[in-house]
Amino acid sequence: MYRITTDTSSDLTTKQLEKLGLGQIPIGLNITTKKEVLAFPNDEEGLPGPDRFYELQSGATGTGTSALSHKLITGVWETILEAGYDVLHLGIAWDMSIGVTESVKKAMKELGEKYPERRIEAPNTYSISVALGFLLTRMVKLRDDGLDLDQMLDELDLAAKQTAHWFTVDDLGWLITGGRISGFSGYLGQMLNIKPLMRLPYGGVLEPVRKVRGSKKLLVALAEKVRDTIIDQSGEIWVAYGSIEQKSRAVELAEIVQQMLPSAEISFHRIGPIIGAHTGPSVIAIFFFANER
Secondary structure, three states: OEEEEEEHHHOOOHHHHHHHOOEEEOOEEEEEOOOOEEEEOOOOOOOOOHHHHHHHHHOOOEEEEEOOOHHHHHHHHHHHHHOOOEEEEOOOOHHHOHHHHHHHHHHHHHHHHHOOOOOEEOOOOOOOHHHHHHHHHHHHHHHHOOOOHHHHHHHHHHHHHHEEEEEEOOOOHHHHHOOOOOHHHHHHHHHHOEEEEEEOOOOOOOEEEEEEEOHHHHHHHHHHHHHHHEOOOOOEEEEEEOOHHHHHHHHHHHHHHHHHOOOOEEEEEEOOHHHHHHHOOOOEEEEEEEOOO
């Protein structure tokens, strides 16, 4: 028997985590203001929720994440191992956070030596943010269907290849700061109302696919990607957004997708602080199972 854990980059709510039966390990968050650096989680609270985070970010000079403490990981995992279960950890894509990945590997080595009779598996999910939460819901269903640990690892490889990540931002400034696009091209984009259509490919890092002029055309382009690559036209589609000001755009995107795919099951989700720290508040994203990620 095994238990599944994840980290806070999955953007699953407390209710979702409880329903899925998942353990969660917090990734650190730093918000820099002119007066101080706010570090989360701390002795008083965990990570701020999306609304509070984007409010804090709006007045910050910078936001970023910190390496996941391997002590936090061992604390969660050891409780599982002591109870006689193996561990399957499905966290943020390895290339998206080298610090987190190294901490996970350190904890695996330490606990592997302490509990040689138990298994700890932490495969690359190639997924981030709400897409990771989307992937986790698929994996939990397979677990509940009775798949053993080796079968789960095989199914994860297939499911991760199918978990499409498409997104855009209205404000290019955060992508410029994060080194995703050059400052000069970002400046021109802002001047000409050109927005990036971006994806996270399987086994790769974030990449711009094309540039679109105008917000409406951009939402249509996102919807067309869903229509053209989705495996099941009546399947689940998760639309995600950053700050609450972006909800209307997320709804508009969902309406366009629904017109193209009337039988699809569309739901709304929030992109939280771990990924929002790098994309900024204007991020809009869409996640689904695709035949071409």
